Amino acid sequence: MKKFLKIQIIVLILISIVMISCNRTDDDSPDFPEGSTEYVNLWVQDSMKRYYYWADQMPAKPDYHLPTKDFFKSLLSPQDRFSFIVNTSDSSTYPLSVRTMFGFDYTLLQLPGGEVVTVIKLVLKNSPASNAGLERGVLIKKINGQNITASNAEQLTSAIPSHTVLDLTVGSWVNGSIENEKDIKVYYGYSLSQPLESKIFEKNGKKTGYLYVYDFPDGMVNVLIQKFAEFKSLGIQELILDLRYNYGGSVSSAAALCSLIPSGISANSPFIIYKGNKNGGEVKRTFSEQIAYTSGAPDFSVLQAYSLGLSKVYVLTSGSTASASEIVINNLKPYLQVIQAGDTTLGKDMAGFVIEDKRKPKKITWQIHPVIYKVFNAQGEGNYSSGIAPQLQVNEFKNLPLSPLGDPDEVLLSSVLNTIYSKSIYNGNPQEQPKILYQSDSPAAGLSGLKFK
Known part of the structure; x- marks a missing residue:
């Protein structure tokens, strides 16, 4: 019995040494007040050290004073195109795209004859776009009053998340030209789950x-x-x-x-x-x-x-x-x-x-x-x-x-x-085929993370 108690005491001493060692390591880390940006950033860094695929490439001494989104970006590997961070109490931090906001996507094409056109390739069912009357195959001439060109397509698309209403001039492709033009409004809103x-x-x-x-x-x-x-x-x-x-x-x-x-x-x-x-x-x-x-x-x-x-x-x-x-x-x-x-x-x-x-x-x-x-x-x-x-x-x-x-x-x-x-x-x-100049979902803005489960 005495021998057993002696072994227990030795084990407790060893555990205490390990705990003290861990505390000393923690003391070497920055200590920031709870609720501060730095406190959040330290949590982000610790989480990424544990789980991130490229954890070994993260900077050893990041700038904890950066805004959290910028701090997160400073940790990412140049190979990483997909990791992102959001603040669940601030909707403006979520990735936004034409598809997630309005329920459609489009492609800018250069036709074999040289003409540049913008065609809607996807309209989600029960979406703001479908409610506004948009359909796959409709052509867009203007977004918010501006003609779409190869030089401004990316700029126009990147500006869309700042709008809650899209003013579109659209038409039909008939015998090689756009006809039946009309102006429509698409309001920012939720798209329901898509059926098989x-x-x-x-x-x-x-x-x-x-x-x-x-x-x-x-x-x-x-x-x-x-x-x-x-x-x-x-x-x-x-x-x-x-x-x-x-x-x-x-x-x-x-x-x-x-x-x-x-x-x-x-x-x-x-x-x-x-x-x-x-x-x-x-x-x-x-x-x-x-x-x-x-x-x-x-x-x-x-x-x-x-x-x-x-x-x-x-x-x-x-x-x-x-x-x-x-x-x-x-x-x-x-x-x-x-x-x-x-x-x-x-x-x-x-x-x-x-x-x-x-x-x-x-x-x-x-x-x-x-x-x-x-x-x-x-x-x-x-x-x-x-x-x-x-x-x-x-x-x-x-x-x-x-x-x-x-x-x-x-x-x-x-x-x-x-x-x-x-x-x-x-x-x-x-x-003899159209050349794709730009697509509203490329790069893949708003891609959701692939779920491990």
Whole structure:
């Protein structure tokens, strides 16, 4: 008994030495009054040291007196295009874009004859833009009274977040010119969640399913099950995923989609590898583990009942295809043939989670959205920071006016349907096609962080 008590005393002494050592280290750090900018910045630095993928590149002695947003930027690696920070008590600190504020996006094109036009490529359903009457394919001549040109397009777009109302002059593309011009107002507002849209195409007895996926929110599994139950009951033999405007979202939702497509996978089939800094290490997850990471998600066996068991899938992409949607492309490759059509994706081969003050009550209202992991597929393939290039390079804007998404005559969709049904490969002549001069969502302003879960 005495020997046991002696050992306990020695352990307590050692713990005390460690605690004193830790306190001395803490004393070496700056000491700022609670509530000050410096106090917040020190919390930001400590959080980033622990989680940030490039923590080893952070400056050893940053300027704690900088405003918090500027301080955060001073910590970032030159390789980092995606980390951001917001103050939950100040809406002006949130990333804003034409899409998030007004519910649409547009592209500035130079046509083969030299004319420059601006075409609306995306209008969200139940958005301020759709409520104002905007549609995909409409052309914009003026924004807030100014003609859009190649030289001022970026400036006009960057100024949009400072407006709560957009005055647009728009028109229709008819026989090579803009007609039926009119002035409309689009008011800043909220866009509702976007639905999954599906269609079935059939020719010569072969059925092809088309699924437009705008994003990957948490809890979309049941909606996916509904769509794939329909696909399976109709006996589709080919599948086209339209991810061209999909910025990403939850990795678990992306994993659920992936689990519904190929044959030969099980609950224990590896899905993803996360690689972090020296603190985060490497995390591997199977399909089942990744899907279950979202609370309330159905068991993998439930999803498997609706799997199509395909040997290939077609994916429509653009420069707005990012993060979780890129994971769908990369992480399906070990299990089936992925045929990509459109343009090279954005190149967000990274994931993270939100870091915030968990104390009650909170002492800090800032919220950090850092890059924490690089992501890889089951075969260890990743590193696509320059984007994932398509096998079928197709210019979405080669025919004006733009057809609605899901229309069999729409350029990207028709190129794949032609490949499926006629076996001929699209081979457009880049010299005869419009040149993209500017896009309102490039660089990807307002991209939400890809969610680790």
